[in-house]
Amino acid sequence: MAAGRPTIIDVARDAGVSPATAGRVLGGYGTPSPELVRRVQDSARRLGYRANDVARSIVTGSTRVIGVVVSDIENPFFARAVNGISDRARAAGYEMLLVSTRMDLARERSAVEALMAKRVDGMIVASASVSEGGHLRRVREAGVPLVLLDRRNDGAGAVDSVLLDNRAAAQRAVSHLLDLGHRAVAVVTSATPSESRSARRRRSAAEFPSSLRFEGYLDALDEAGVTCDPGWVLRCDDADAACERVRDLLVTRPEVTAVFATTNVMTGGAFRAIMDGDRRCPEDVSLMGFDDHEWSTLVRPQLSVVAQPAYDLGAAAGTVLLGRLAGPGSRSAPSETILQSSLIVRGSVAAPPA
Amino acid sequence: MAAGRPTIIDVARDAGVSPATAGRVLGGYGTPSPELVRRVQDSARRLGYRANDVARSIVTGSTRVIGVVVSDIENPFFARAVNGISDRARAAGYEMLLVSTRMDLARERSAVEALMAKRVDGMIVASASVSEGGHLRRVREAGVPLVLLDRRNDGAGAVDSVLLDNRAAAQRAVSHLLDLGHRAVAVVTSATPSESRSARRRRSAAEFPSSLRFEGYLDALDEAGVTCDPGWVLRCDDADAACERVRDLLVTRPEVTAVFATTNVMTGGAFRAIMDGDRRCPEDVSLMGFDDHEWSTLVRPQLSVVAQPAYDLGAAAGTVLLGRLAGPGSRSAPSETILQSSLIVRGSVAAPPA
DNA sequence: GTGAAAGCGCTAACAG
DNA sequence: CTGTTAGCGCTTTCAC
Numbered sequence: 001m002a003a004g005r006p007t008i009i010d011v012a013r014d015a016g017v018s019p020a021t022a023g024r025v026l027g028g029y030g031t032p033s034p035e036l037v038r039r040v041q042d043s044a045r046r047l048g049y050r051a052n053d054v055a056r057s058i059v060t061g062s063t064r065v066i067g068v069v070v071s072d073i074e075n076p077f078f079a080r081a082v083n084g085i086s087d088r089a090r091a092a093g094y095e096m097l098l099v100s101t102r103m104d105l106a107r108e109r110s111a112v113e114a115l116m117a118k119r120v121d122g123m124i125v126a127s128a129s130v131s132e133g134g135h136l137r138r139v140r141e142a143g144v145p146l147v148l149l150d151r152r153n154d155g156a157g158a159v160d161s162v163l164l165d166n167r168a169a170a171q172r173a174v175s176h177l178l179d180l181g182h183r184a185v186a187v188v189t190s191a192t193p194s195e196s197r198s199a200r201r202r203r204s205a206a207e208f209p210s211s212l213r214f215e216g217y218l219d220a221l222d223e224a225g226v227t228c229d230p231g232w233v234l235r236c237d238d239a240d241a242a243c244e245r246v247r248d249l250l251v252t253r254p255e256v257t258a259v260f261a262t263t264n265v266m267t268g269g270a271f272r273a274i275m276d277g278d279r280r281c282p283e284d285v286s287l288m289g290f291d292d293h294e295w296s297t298l299v300r301p302q303l304s305v306v307a308q309p310a311y312d313l314g315a316a317a318g319t320v321l322l323g324r325l326a327g328p329g330s331r332s333a334p335s336e337t338i339l340q341s342s343l344i345v346r347g348s349v350a351a352p353p354a
Numbered sequence: 355m356a357a358g359r360p361t362i363i364d365v366a367r368d369a370g371v372s373p374a375t376a377g378r379v380l381g382g383y384g385t386p387s388p389e390l391v392r393r394v395q396d397s398a399r400r401l402g403y404r405a406n407d408v409a410r411s412i413v414t415g416s417t418r419v420i421g422v423v424v425s426d427i428e429n430p431f432f433a434r435a436v437n438g439i440s441d442r443a444r445a446a447g448y449e450m451l452l453v454s455t456r457m458d459l460a461r462e463r464s465a466v467e468a469l470m471a472k473r474v475d476g477m478i479v480a481s482a483s484v485s486e487g488g489h490l491r492r493v494r495e496a497g498v499p500l501v502l503l504d505r506r507n508d509g510a511g512a513v514d515s516v517l518l519d520n521r522a523a524a525q526r527a528v529s530h531l532l533d534l535g536h537r538a539v540a541v542v543t544s545a546t547p548s549e550s551r552s553a554r555r556r557r558s559a560a561e562f563p564s565s566l567r568f569e570g571y572l573d574a575l576d577e578a579g580v581t582c583d584p585g586w587v588l589r590c591d592d593a594d595a596a597c598e599r600v601r602d603l604l605v606t607r608p609e610v611t612a613v614f615a616t617t618n619v620m621t622g623g624a625f626r627a628i629m630d631g632d633r634r635c636p637e638d639v640s641l642m643g644f645d646d647h648e649w650s651t652l653v654r655p656q657l658s659v660v661a662q663p664a665y666d667l668g669a670a671a672g673t674v675l676l677g678r679l680a681g682p683g684s685r686s687a688p689s690e691t692i693l694q695s696s697l698i699v700r701g702s703v704a705a706p707p708a
Numbered sequence: 709g710t711g712a713a714a715g716c717g718c719t720a721a722c723a724g
Numbered sequence: 725c726t727g728t729t730a731g732c733g734c735t736t737t738c739a740c
Binding site for chain 1: 358359402404405406407408409411412415417419426427428430433434436437440441444449450451452453454456461467468469470471472473495496497593622625626629647648649651652653654
Binding site: 361362363373374378380381383384405406408410411412413414 | 718
C-alpha cells in the first residue's frame with residue numbers, strides 16, 4: 001500500500017483475513033461468511049481499494065473487453081452502429097476498445113494486431129477491405145471470436161457476419177424509379193480501387209456494400225429491360241468527387257432523369273451537385289439516396305432514401321459476438337445475419353419530365 | 355503451449371534461450387545479441403507468438419490504454435472530437451477504451467469506475483454533469499490523469515480541461531445579429547434540469563457549454579442595450595422540443611426576427627421549425643446555429659453558424675493527457691486550454707424586415 | 709468456510 | 725550479453 005494503490009493484500013491485512021478470503025469477498029466468488037464480508041468490505045472502503053482487472057484478467061484469461069474496428073467513427077452510420085454494439089456490450093459487462101482507422105488498411109492491420117495483444121475477448125470489425133483479410137484470418141487462428149460488420153471478407157475464412165440486404169435494397173429503390181417512368185438512371189458508387197475487380201476475378205463472394213448496391217441497380221435495370229449506359233455509372237472517392245461528377249453528368253447527359261447514390265457520403269455529394277445545378281429536383285431530375293440522415297427532411301425537396309437500421313446492425317453484431325463468448329456454442333458454424341432496409345420515399349423523387 | 359496461445363516460455367524453449375532473453379527480444383528492451391534476436395524471432399514466428407499486453411501491463415504498471423467517456427458518440431461533435439483524441443493516442447501508441455453514456459449520469463459513473471478497474475493510464479471525459487463530480491474526483495484521487503473535455507466540473511477539483519470560448523463565441527454571433535438591426539432575438543438552449551440553477555447557487559464556475567453560450571447571448575443584448583424578454587428564451591430537452599417551441603414562437607411572437615441556437619441539436623430543431631413555418635428565412639426571420647454540419651450548406655438558405663474546432667478540441671485533450679503520461683511534468687498545475695470558434699455567415703442571416 | 713501455496717505471462721534486478 | 729530469481733495482483737486448487 002506504501003506507494004501505489006491498495007491491493008487485495010492490503011485489504012486482507014487490514015481486515016485481518018487471508019488474501020484468499022479478501023479475494024473471495026472483493027471478487028465476488030466463493031462463499032465467504034457474512035461476518036467476514038462486512039469486515040473486508042469495510043476495510044476495502046476505508047483504504048479506497050478498487051479491483052485490478054489487469055491482474056484478474058491474467059489469471060482468468062478474460063479481459064471482458066471487446067475490440068471494435070470501424071473505418072471512420074465520424075460516419076453517422078458507424079457512429080450509430082457503434083452505439084448498438086456498445087449498448088449490447090455494456091449490458092453484458094463488457095467494455096469496448098474502439099479504433100477508427102480513417103479508411104487506412106495499414107492502420108486497420110496494426111489495430112487488429114494491437115487488439116490481439118491487448119487480449120480482447122472478441123472483435124467486431126467493419127474492414128476497409130473485402131479481399132485483404134490476412135489480419136482477420138489470424139484473429140480466427142488465435143481463437144478470438146470475430147464478427148464482420150457490414151461487409152464480408154474473402155481472406156477471413158468462415159466467420160460470423162452481420163449484413164444489410166444491400167443488393168435487394170438497391171434493386172427495390174431503383175425499381176421504384178423505373179416504375180415512375182425513368183429510363184436513364186445514373187448511379188453514384190464508391191470507387192473501390194482495383195480491389196473489387198480483383199475480388200471479382202477470384203469469383204469472390206465478398207464485395208463492398210456499395211458494389212452490391214451497384215449490382216442491385218443493374219438488377220433493376222435488367223428487370224425493366226433497360227440497358228445501362230456506362231456514362232451513367234459514376235465511381236467516386238468521396239463526397240467532393242461525387243458532387244463534381246454529378247454536376248458534370250447533369251449538363252452532359254440531359255437524358256438522365258434520376259440519380260441513385262449508393263452510400264451516405266455519395267448522397268451528400270450528389271445532393272449538393274443538384275442544388276448547385278440548373279435542373280430542378282424533382283421536376284427535372286430525381287434523387288434517391290442511401291441512409292437516412294437528420295438532414296434528409298431538412299432539405300428541400302426532402303430526400304428519398306434507402307434507410308439502413310444502423311443501430312440494429314451494430315446491436316446484432318454485438319449479440320452474435322456475445323453469444324460466442326458466453327456459450328460453448330463457440331463451436332457452432334458461422335452465422336450470417338442479414339437485416340432489411342426500408343425505402344423511404346419523399347419529395348426528391350417524382351416521375352420524369354413528360 | 356499445449357492448450358492456449360504460446361507464451362514467451364514456449365518461444366524461449368523453442369529457441370533454446372532463457373525466458374529473459376526471449377523477453378528482451380520480443381519485448382524490445384535490453385540488448386540481446388543479433389544472433390539470438392534472429393533465433394528468437396524465428397521461433398516466435400513459427401509458433402505464432404503474440405505478446406500478451408495484459409501480463410506486460412501488470413508488471414510495468416501501464417496498460418497503454420486511455421479511457422474516453424462522452425455522452426453520445428452519435429453526436430457529430432463528439433464523433434469528431436473522438437477522432438482527434440484517437441489520432442493523438444495512436445500516434446503515441448495508446449489504444450482507446452470508449453464509452454458512450456447516452457446522456458446517463460449513472461452510466462457515466464459506472465463507466466468511470468469500470469475504466470479505473472481496467473487500469474487505464476489516463477482518462478478524457480465530457481461529463482453529462484457540471485456539478486456532480488464525485489466520480490471524477492475519485493479518478494484524481496487514484497492518481498489517474500484526467501482531462502475534462504468541452505465542460506468544466508465543480509466536483510472534479512483542479513483538473514486539466516480543454517474548452518471552447520463559448521461565451522465570447524455566442525456573444526460575437528448574437529452581436530452580429532444585433533448589428534444587422536435585429537432587436538428581438540430569441541435563443542434556444544438546452545434545458546439543464548435544476549442543475550445549472552443549483553450550480554449557480556453555489557457560485558459555481560462550471561456550466562454547460564449551452565449555458566455559457568446563453569450568457570454570451572445576454573452579454574450581446576446588454577451591450578446593445580436590448581432588454582431580454584423572457585419569452586425569447588426557449589429551454590428545450592431535445593431537437594423535437596426545440597422544433598415545437600420555435601414553431602410556437604414564430605407565430606406567437608411576431609416581433610422576434612432572429613433566432614440563435616446554442617447547440618447542434620437545437621440548431622436542427624430550430625431550422626426544422628422555420629422550414630415548417632410560414633415565415634421566410636432570412637427575409638422574415640434569421641437563424642444563427644451552432645456547429646458546422648455537412649448539411650449547413652445543403653439546406654436553403656444555407657445556415658450561418660458558430661463553427662467549433664471539434665477535432666482540435668479532441669486532439670488538444672489528447673495532447674494534454676499524453677503530456678501528463680509522458681513527462682514527470684505530471685506534477686505541474688492543471689492547465690486550461692481554450693480554443694476559438696469562428697463565425698460563418700451564410701444565407702440564413704440577414705437584416706430584419708423593414 | 710478459511711488459509712496456504714501455486715501460478716497466470718511477463719519484466720526487472722541481479723549475478724555471472 | 726545472458727541466465728536466474730523474484731515478483732506484479734489476483735484467482736484457484738487443495739488442505740484444514
